[in-house]
Amino acid sequence: MTVLNSVQPDADTATVKDARRGRGHGVHYLLLAPAILLSMAIVLVPGVFTLVTSFTDWNGVAADPEFVGVxxxxxxxxxxxxxxxxxxxxxxxxxxxxxxxxxxxxxxxxxxxxxxxxxxxxxxxxxxxxxxxxxxxxxxxxxxxxxxxxxxxxxxxxxxxxxxxxxxxxxxxxxxxxxxxxxxxxxxxxxxxxxxxxxxxxxxxxxxxxxxxxxxxxxxxxxxxxxxxxxxxxxxxxxxxxxxxxxxxxxxxxxxxxxxxxxxxxxxxxxxxxxxxxxxxxxxxxxxxxxxxxxxxxxxxxxxxxxx
Amino acid sequence: MKNIRRTLRVTAAAAAITLLAACGAGGEGSSDGREELELWFWGATPAQRAALEENLVDAYNASQDEYTLTVTFNERVDSNIQTALAANEGPDIVYGSGPSFVSPFAQSGKLLNLDEYSEQYGWQDRLLAPIYESGTVDGSLYAVANSINTVGIFYNQAVLDDLGVGVPTTIEELETALAAAQDAGLYPSVTGNKGWQPVNENYSSMFLTAVAGPDAMHDVLTGAASWTDQPYVDAVQMSADWYENGYLGGGQYTNLNFLESMQLLSDGQSPFFFGPTLAFQFAAEFFNTENGNVDDLGFIPFPTVGAELESPLYTLATTASFSINAQSEHPDAAAEVIDHMLTEDFMSTMTAQWPGYWGVPLAGVELDPAQFDGLSAAYVTALVDILTATEEGRFGYFTGTFFPPQTQQALVDIDTVWTGQADAETFLTGIETTFAAELADGAVPPIPAP
Structure with a gap:
């Protein structure tokens, strides 16, 4: 019990710390979200689109480009x-x-x-x-x-x-x-x-x-x-x-x-x-x-x- | 403090509402109840814009009360339209730099089939057959050309007089005049591709017409001959020889553009400027009544090479084309605007103010140069000759009008032969490969027989 009693407060402290850290991380992610979303929208999405296009014969206007491999x-x-x-x-x-x-x-x-x-x-x-x-x-x-x-x-x-x-x-x-x-x-x-x-x-x-x-x-x-x-x-x-x-x-x-x-x-x-x-x-x-x-x-x- | 905040909030809200209202007004209809009709156009000079605004925009808007036509001028109109059409957006009336530009859009369903309007307005009968045909894809009309164009020779009569030579009508006479200019320390001819590499296609087209001739060009463009055959090799080789000895561009080809070339011609530093008739639009700045040299400027076709070819021949080209966006909500009105531009009245009015760009390819039209002043008269004289030659079948094929896009672009690289990077045979072997692939893909526009 003594051990348990001595450990319990530490565990509680750790839980509180974890919770705070979790909340802190949540805030961090929330603050980062606009930048990440913006990057994905204007860099990642066009980047992936360009990569996919590079394996097709797309002419810039057709809706049905064909896959041509490399x-x-x-x-x-x-x-x-x-x-x-x-x-x-x-x-x-x-x-x-x-x-x-x-x-x-x-x-x-x-x-x-x-x-x-x-x-x-x-x-x-x-x-x-x-x-x-x-x-x-x-x-x-x-x-x-x-x-x-x-x-x-x-x-x-x-x-x-x-x-x-x-x-x-x-x-x-x-x-x-x-x-x-x-x-x-x-x-x-x-x-x-x-x-x-x-x-x-x-x-x-x-x-x-x-x-x-x-x-x-x-x-x-x-x-x-x-x-x-x-x-x-x-x-x-x-x-x-x-x-x-x-x-x-x-x-x-x-x-x-x-x-x-x-x-x-x-x-x-x-x-x-x-x-x-x-x-x-x-x-x-x-x-x-x-x-x-x-x-x-x-x-x-x-x-x-x-x-x- | 609270009052200030409240005032700021009210002001911001009012500004937002005003902004949204303004955005809304630019969308479907304008504040006067008219629907918006859009045309995107090449970025012309202020004077040229004013002429188009007056004779097209104002005239059309005054003629009816349902639509308001607006023209947006932009130097990069081709790429802008390409991007817009890919996104199913863009103007109602689609400006294009030639039929070879139109074909991919038509095949992708981005442009409206104009057969119905052609029948309604009688465009097929009204326009020159080869030009009308050049705007068709798989037998249907998708684009109509605004102006006929050709590549030939602008000359300065005063310089020719000083050199003691006449206006050349044969290739031998032309070479004599070029040599005389060179001996006199002048540029034998001026032209150049500074700022616009595709200028090269004027000269690949010109030499192919003059050396290979219409029949040989028709054969190769329909797959009945190979690009590596002798007539085409001879044409490319002659262009390279002329570039090398200064007959084409006077050794300054990469340092000059059309405007500067016209300036040198007017300054008497060369007797000739090899270029397209659309360059008449640059001439007014240098050949004008103030300078007293309007009558010095003339235009002649590039002479044919070899006795077996008819003479004179004209490289048949179009300046631009108009189509209707498949997504347009007002195709009937767009067709009406296009029809307005395909009339003799419009051609005459625009040519009087903007010579070089509005030689509407009308069949059977009888223009009298005497009814025009200054440079417009010189342009109309050239235009009458081109229209007549086209009706008589004396024409070759301009790459931007009759060649598929990749072959057209490959021929822009003709300067690799001029500069010794490749020989004519090797260059044309590449052209043959590119063209064969496009012919197999059905990308070659219709080729009217000469």
């Missing part, structure tokens, strides 16, 4: 335009993982030493990012690349025999990427600058007192502090690069001769020009797989305690 996947894998698109997406990813990152981080470091004017610089560098993609694309197409009204045209009239890079099979992808990088790097600058400014002043001062030079302060003080931000942006850039659509569509629509075709523009063309929604869905699934890989990397980083 035919769509086999067809797109055999299509040279698909292979070009995958290659271009990889090039695009590599470009965005290097150029705007180096540029953004470098300028952010420079602006650290300009506390009074860095606000103005940030606004200036962020301007392309807040402008509509169509505006940026038109500015570059007509004021830079155009052989009539652009810088290229001006140089041609001065006797410089320069072809517009947008018309080159080898150069068009870089010409479009240049515009998107110009539009995007200011955003990275702002993010990196914000992260750099979170570095504890004591650590910086301690390093400087120890005689560390600028590179050493960056390498051993700033970099460890902004690493989580850099890792997050690394993953986000990977995801965005495989989904990129706007600048390619606005400037080249995948041309010339499919040389700037991306998975997204290829899927768009299959769906809206040739009524092959099944194949377009298969391309979409492939794009999703790349995004999923990046998401898994991000999740693993988070679990390792990277604080991202």
């Amino acid at each position: 035919e769509n996947y086999a067809a797109i894998l055999a299509d040279p335009i698909f292979r070009t698109a995958v290659g271009n997406n990889i090039i695009w990813t590599l470009l965005f993982l290097t150029i705007p990152v180096v540029l953004g981080l470098g300028v952010a470091l420079l602006l650290l030493r300009r506390p009074r004017t860095r606000g103005l610089y940030q606004v200036i560098f962020l301007l392309p990012y807040v402008m509509a993609a169509v505006t940026n694309a038109m500015v570059w197409l007509n004021m830079i690349y155009s052989p009539i009204s652009g810088v290229i045209g001006f140089l041609n009239k001065q006797g410089w025999d320069i072809d517009s890079p947008i018309s080159s099979l080898d150069g068009a992808i870089y010409a479009v990427a240049a515009v998107d990088i110009w539009h995007y790097w200011g955003f990275l600058l702002v993010v990196y600058l914000a992260a750099l400014r979170q570095t504890p002043v004591e650590q910086i001062e301690a390093a400087q007192l120890e005689g560390a030079n600028s590179w050493q302060v960056f390498r051993y003080v700033y970099l460890p502090n902004i690493r989580p931000t850099m890792q997050l942006m690394f993953v986000m850039i990977m995801i965005f690069s495989f989904l990129t659509f706007d600048y390619i569509f606005l400037m080249t629509q995948g041309g010339p001769a499919n040389s700037t075709e991306m998975l997204s523009t290829f899927a768009y063309s299959l769906a809206f020009a040739t009524f092959q929604f099944g194949k377009a869905a298969a391309v979409g699934i492939v794009m999703g797989v790349f995004g999923l890989v990046a998401s898994v990397i991000y999740t693993r980083m988070s679990r390792r305690g990277m604080d991202v």
Whole structure:
């Protein structure tokens, strides 16, 4: 009895705690419900629909698509335009993982030493990012690349025999990427600058007192502090690069001769020009797989305690 | 405080009721008791929109008191309509970018069979037979074209005069003029696909008509010949040769669009702009009375290649088409609006204000260019020639009008041959595979005999 008596209050306490925990979990689920329902409605349901469509010959309007197994996947894998698109997406990813990152981080470091004017610089560098993609694309197409009204045209009239890079099979992808990088790097600058400014002043001062030079302060003080931000942006850039659509569509629509075709523009063309929604869905699934890989990397980083 | 809260609640409730009432008004009927009738249209310029509003919307709305027609202009009308029709929604009158666009919708039951209206309004007798036929699916009418169109050559007479050459009527004369322009440091011709890759189909169609000819094209589109046969290879190869030597696009093909090409033509930087007659709608900005150069602009068909082909030939195309949504609650009114657009009066009025887009394909119509001013006169001159050639069977086939969707899209990739990514034979082997599959699926639109 003694034992029982001694145990009984603990059991009661545990029951009460369990009940409270249960109620707490219920509230948690209730609070999470809108987000989960929203995600299911606008992500999961279309995602499953896309997956199912990728195994059919749906033309986008018919009510009775037929199941075709993995035919769509086999067809797109055999299509040279698909292979070009995958290659271009990889090039695009590599470009965005290097150029705007180096540029953004470098300028952010420079602006650290300009506390009074860095606000103005940030606004200036962020301007392309807040402008509509169509505006940026038109500015570059007509004021830079155009052989009539652009810088290229001006140089041609001065006797410089320069072809517009947008018309080159080898150069068009870089010409479009240049515009998107110009539009995007200011955003990275702002993010990196914000992260750099979170570095504890004591650590910086301690390093400087120890005689560390600028590179050493960056390498051993700033970099460890902004690493989580850099890792997050690394993953986000990977995801965005495989989904990129706007600048390619606005400037080249995948041309010339499919040389700037991306998975997204290829899927768009299959769906809206040739009524092959099944194949377009298969391309979409492939794009999703790349995004999923990046998401898994991000999740693993988070679990390792990277604080991202 | 309580009063403020109560006031806020009453205000919010009133706003919600007003909003719901407003939503309701936009649904079935408008506040004046009329039913809504919708047409989604391509995103035209403000001046073009005004012309359509005046001559179609205002005219129709004033002609009766049961319906209010509204036109929504949008650059992405094709994909918008595709999405809407898939969801059994969308406008009453369905704008389409050609019959090959219409076929999948008709086969999926998204469009109304127009045979009854055709009989009621006499459309079959009124429209040119090949154009009427191009709007049929499995023998029934589902779409009517708003305008006939062809791909040919805009020329600047002043530049030709400076070069000392006449308006070319044969392929040899054209090549001489192109070479003369090149030697003079001009662009031999201008055109380009900047911003719109499907522009390529104008030139695949043009060279197939001029080199392979109507009979060979009819054969291949009906499955009686193979795309890898010599006439088609020759056509694609000639287009590639011209692209390479600058005769097609002057080396700036990917940097130019139609508007810029027209500008270069008016600036005297090239004697020729290869393009569709619908490009007349871009010409007014550069060839006008203010610039004093309206009479410099002319249009000629692209000359045929080889003595065995009739000349001149025209690549037969339509600018757009109109259908009726199967879900429309007012199909009779929609048909009435379409019929309004298929009249000589409408064609004349619209052409006077918007040359290039409203060459209604009417049979037996006698247009007098002298009754039109400025560019409209030049357009009507070209239009009369196209209408006559169509009635006489001197026409080839535009990919966007007569080809099934996947073959049409595959021919947009003709620039892979132009840029040396593929040779003509390999390219056409791919076309043959794509076309054979679509022919077997019954996706090829009706092909009128020349």
